[in-house]
Amino acid sequence: MTIQGNTTTAAGSAASTADRIPKQTLGQDDFLKLLTVQLSKQDPLKPMDDTAFMGQMAQFTALEQSSQMSREMTALRGDLARQASYNLIGREVVVETADGEITGLVESVSQTSAGAKISIAGQLYPSSSVTRVAAATPAQPQS
Numbered sequence: 001m002t003i004q005g006n007t008t009t010a011a012g013s014a015a016s017t018a019d020r021i022p023k024q025t026l027g028q029d030d031f032l033k034l035l036t037v038q039l040s041k042q043d044p045l046k047p048m049d050d051t052a053f054m055g056q057m058a059q060f061t062a063l064e065q066s067s068q069m070s071r072e073m074t075a076l077r078g079d080l081a082r083q084a085s086y087n088l089i090g091r092e093v094v095v096e097t098a099d100g101e102i103t104g105l106v107e108s109v110s111q112t113s114a115g116a117k118i119s120i121a122g123q124l125y126p127s128s129s130v131t132r133v134a135a136a137t138p139a140q141p142q143s
Helices: 010-020 028-041 050-086
Strands: 092-097 100-112 115-120 123-126 130-134
Touching: 028 050, 050 100, 050 115, 092 115, 100 123
Parallel strands: none
Antiparallel strands: 092 100, 092 130, 100 115, 115 123
């Protein structure tokens, strides 16, 4: 019997280590692979009960739909937060900061990876720090 030598470079060991990290969740493809193995390994004299098979399929479908709904709700929540931020433009708001409260007119809204930020007098504040919103007070005419 011949045994071949095995050499590994630093890049090769990193790739093989990454391949060994197990996934934390099972997807539809994983479920179908497991089902195929289960069906191929079952005892022909005692086949799997149809109701158990249908139950597994129904549970997997419900889980997949629940995951999709969760993703859609997360996207919807983000859209609603952005819309609420846009509605603050031109309104007077009170923003809670580490130094106290800031009151001012919202000039613009910027979207960042951390969420929506409102601009008051050129300074950006998280829209989540708004504690009060009021209609903008009209400018008093100068006499």
